[in-house]
Amino acid sequence: MQRGEAKIEFYSNINYLKKEFENGCVVSKFLYNKALKEKNFKMTYKQFNKYFNDEFKNKIEKKETMQKDNQSLVLENKEPIKLKINTKSKKVFDAKFGKDIKEDDLL
Numbered sequence: 001m002q003r004g005e006a007k008i009e010f011y012s013n014i015n016y017l018k019k020e021f022e023n024g025c026v027v028s029k030f031l032y033n034k035a036l037k038e039k040n041f042k043m044t045y046k047q048f049n050k051y052f053n054d055e056f057k058n059k060i061e062k063k064e065t066m067q068k069d070n071q072s073l074v075l076e077n078k079e080p081i082k083l084k085i086n087t088k089s090k091k092v093f094d095a096k097f098g099k100d101i102k103e104d105d106l107l
Helices: 005-012 014-022 028-039 045-076
Strands: none
Touching (some): 005 014, 005 045
16 A cells, blocks of 8 residues: 555545444454455554544543543632732842852852
8 A cells, every 4th residue: 555545545434434433343453354344445454543543542532531621620710810920020130040159259
């Protein structure tokens, strides 16, 4: 296969793969073998698994974490955040900041 053909092959059969995934064929190896027999896939399992994880597994995990994060944000944000900004600093630049310099060592 030339570069990019596996991606085209996977996404051209995405409706078939989604239907099989929703029908309970959630293990990528079984889905790959089924697609190899029925749809005559030419791509390797490694390529198929990459697109399978990108399309099915990662999206499910992202949705679950988004829902958990949204629920935790609703519970945590009970009062507004108070922020104090001080724009009047006494020194603009201090060359001795963060350094242990003795006053006797200065020329």
